[in-house]
Amino acid sequence: MLIFVLALAFALVNGHTAWAHTDLDHSDPADGVTVDHAVEEIVLTFTLPVTPLGEAVEIAGPDGPVEAAIEQTDDGIVIVATPAEPLGDGAYTVAWTVAAEDGHPLDGTFSFDVAGVAPEPTHTATASATPDATASASPSSTEQQSASPSPTATMAMDPESAGGAASDLAARIVARGGAAIALWSLLVAGGALAFAGIAMRGRDSDDVPRLLAGVRWCGALLLGGLALRVIGRSALIAGGSFADGLQADAFQDALAGTFAWVLGLQALGGLLMLVGTMRTVAGSWLATVGVLVAGAGHVLGGHSNTAEPRWLVLTADIAHLVAAAVWVGGVVSLAAVLRRRSREGRPLDAGAMASRFGVVAAASFVVVGIAGVVLAWEILEELSDLWTSTWGIVLLVKVALVAVVAVIGAYTHFRIVPRLAARSGEGEHDAPEDAHLRGVVRWESALFVAVVVATAVLVASSVHA
Numbered sequence: 001m002l003i004f005v006l007a008l009a010f011a012l013v014n015g016h017t018a019w020a021h022t023d024l025d026h027s028d029p030a031d032g033v034t035v036d037h038a039v040e041e042i043v044l045t046f047t048l049p050v051t052p053l054g055e056a057v058e059i060a061g062p063d064g065p066v067e068a069a070i071e072q073t074d075d076g077i078v079i080v081a082t083p084a085e086p087l088g089d090g091a092y093t094v095a096w097t098v099a100a101e102d103g104h105p106l107d108g109t110f111s112f113d114v115a116g117v118a119p120e121p122t123h124t125a126t127a128s129a130t131p132d133a134t135a136s137a138s139p140s141s142t143e144q145q146s147a148s149p150s151p152t153a154t155m156a157m158d159p160e161s162a163g164g165a166a167s168d169l170a171a172r173i174v175a176r177g178g179a180a181i182a183l184w185s186l187l188v189a190g191g192a193l194a195f196a197g198i199a200m201r202g203r204d205s206d207d208v209p210r211l212l213a214g215v216r217w218c219g220a221l222l223l224g225g226l227a228l229r230v231i232g233r234s235a236l237i238a239g240g241s242f243a244d245g246l247q248a249d250a251f252q253d254a255l256a257g258t259f260a261w262v263l264g265l266q267a268l269g270g271l272l273m274l275v276g277t278m279r280t281v282a283g284s285w286l287a288t289v290g291v292l293v294a295g296a297g298h299v300l301g302g303h304s305n306t307a308e309p310r311w312l313v314l315t316a317d318i319a320h321l322v323a324a325a326v327w328v329g330g331v332v333s334l335a336a337v338l339r340r341r342s343r344e345g346r347p348l349d350a351g352a353m354a355s356r357f358g359v360v361a362a363a364s365f366v367v368v369g370i371a372g373v374v375l376a377w378e379i380l381e382e383l384s385d386l387w388t389s390t391w392g393i394v395l396l397v398k399v400a401l402v403a404v405v406a407v408i409g410a411y412t413h414f415r416i417v418p419r420l421a422a423r424s425g426e427g428e429h430d431a432p433e434d435a436h437l438r439g440v441v442r443w444e445s446a447l448f449v450a451v452v453v454a455t456a457v458l459v460a461s462s463v464h465a
């Protein structure tokens with residue numbers, strides 16, 4: 001089944017014609033040039049087909065925003081912005097916002113100058129015009145003031161721009177928050193199934209049914225996270241308006257490209273997790289299939305859909321996801337089991353369970369590290385992107401958080417677990433080691449929340465976004 005799901009993801013990813021990074025290839029006028037004629041249209045050509053987000057192209061000139069009609073050509077590779085009036089002398093800035101085929105939002109700006117354009121001839125009164133006619137043809141001073149934007153009017157447009165930016169930010173937060181919830185649910189569900197099958201043996205198996213009940217809740221939480229992601233993405237496409245984002249056209253745009261497959265696979269996986277979780281790991285085979293299907297959707301929606309070489313990035317992405325699920329879900333599962341035993345007044349008796357998981361967690365950390373390095377190496381175009389791009393900075397933050405968790409886990413495995421194993425079966429509880437272990441896994445779980453949020457931002461962003 002795993003081979004089938006991964007083959008499906010690879011086939012879907014393989015269905016695209018090109019796999020370079022999606023970015024603006026060139027524009028006309030080009031960035032930084034000065035043209036000596038009125039500009040009737042601005043042409044943006046991308047390396048791969050894109051989906052317009054919001055206004056898609058916004059033009060700012062010497063007198064403020066410039067209205068323009070937007071259209072796409074060449075199967076979505078080219079976006080043409082046609083101003084209502086040809087652009088005359090002055091400096092112009094163009095800001096563009098689109099989504100790549102894999103759903104990643106991309107944006108950027110460029111600027112150009114127009115100089116030496118002959119002014120349009122003005123219509124003057126003829127010699128036969130009467131003074132009264134001339135007066136009536138000439139605008140009054142009041143009309144002239146209303147025709148030209150005053151500083152006050154220009155300032156009045158700033159709150160609108162700020163409001164639009166705030167709306168876009170809110171839509172992005174909802175979309176990426178939903179993605180983080182969905183990813184967290186997937187990791188915890190997959191890790192809980194692995195933890196129950198690997199670490200919970202003997203007397204520990206009595207807690208398996210309650211632990212697996214959490215997998216069912218993860219399925220429901222994953223579906224909720226996907227709903228938030230679609231709503232936020234749709235609102236972002238509608239210019240940050242959640243009301244407009246709930247319209248059918250916005251939802252249709254939100255499901256453009258491979259995002260429909262990503263959403264469909266993850267939603268199917270969440271549903272299988274919700275209905276297929278039973279009281280034993282073997283009996284929860286349908287939930288296991290759901291985790292694999294949702295994982296395939298996650299991989300399809302990540303950078304393995306755009307980075308090269310495909311086979312290497314896809315393999316690293318799968319290994320990274322599986323290892324992260326075992327590690328993150330295992331830590332959360334261990335914390336949940338210890339918390340329940342403590343609340344029920346039962347001995348923690350966690351020595352054997354924590355020792356088994358410690359070995360698996362150490363192996364998972366190694367795989368996460370190697371796969372993460374491969375992914376970063378293939379996705380980043382230049383090493384300087386690590387500290388000059390938002391994507392790279394978020395990656396460094398994630399690496400720092402993972403390093404802290406790894407240090408805590410190593411201390412737990414080599415210092416605390418041996419003490420717990422030495423007195424395993426004695427029935428003693430509320431010992432210092434017990435309190436220490438509960439506190440450590442709580443901290444690890446909390447740090448993993450931050451790691452997953454950072455991961456959701458990385459998955460939903462381009463290196464140059």
